[in-house]
Amino acid sequence: MTVPPSSSSATAAPAAAQAPALSRGLAAALVLAAAVACIVVVALVLPSARTDPYTRQTLSLQGSVEHGALLFRLNCAGCHGIAAQGLVGPDLHGVAERKNQRQLIQQVVSGRTPPMPRFQPEPQAMADLLAYLNGLV
Numbered sequence: 001m002t003v004p005p006s007s008s009s010a011t012a013a014p015a016a017a018q019a020p021a022l023s024r025g026l027a028a029a030l031v032l033a034a035a036v037a038c039i040v041v042v043a044l045v046l047p048s049a050r051t052d053p054y055t056r057q058t059l060s061l062q063g064s065v066e067h068g069a070l071l072f073r074l075n076c077a078g079c080h081g082i083a084a085q086g087l088v089g090p091d092l093h094g095v096a097e098r099k100n101q102r103q104l105i106q107q108v109v110s111g112r113t114p115p116m117p118r119f120q121p122e123p124q125a126m127a128d129l130l131a132y133l134n135g136l137v
């Protein structure tokens with residue numbers, strides 16, 4: 001009960017002739033869609049992932065070293081030492097040379113490096129802490 005090849009190719013020929021043109025059009029549309037998706041990711045998603053609104057706001061504020069030092073003594077000195085000389089947590093002198101501003105903010109707010117807890121300071125308080133950390137040379 002096999003269909004002779006000649007009869008099937010005779011009816012399939014017009015469709016086969018159209019298929020490449022159709023798939024070329026489809027491929028072009030897919031490439032275009034992929035390109036648009038890439039542009040959207042590069043232009044919109046990546047920058048906002050690199051700089052979330054919290055970080056952006058924090059970095060736009062002027063920090064107070066004095067208030068940062070106070071916040072540090074209250075929240076951080078138990079682990080990093082009263083003069084940030086290191087205790088349970090590492091010595092933080094020169095930390096701004098090891099980590100950039102975004103990384104310092106992430107260190108404080110992410111909770112990704114236990115036992116250091118996750119802090120949620122207001123942007124102004126974070127800016128003050130940052131000013132204090134930047135001053136630890």
Ligand code: HEC
Nearest residue numbers: 075076079088089090095107108113114115116117119129
């Ligand atoms: C419960 C203890 C603890 C407290 C409280 C704590 N930390 Fe930490 N911190 C650590 C530990 C432990 C590390 C090292 C984490 C690691 O990299 O594995 C660390 C790392 C850091 C680093 C990175 C140091 C480096 O050399 O890269 C910074 C900056 C920092 N802490 C700032 C703070 C600030 C600011 C506060 C207060 C808001 C704070 N920490 C509170 C324990 C603590």
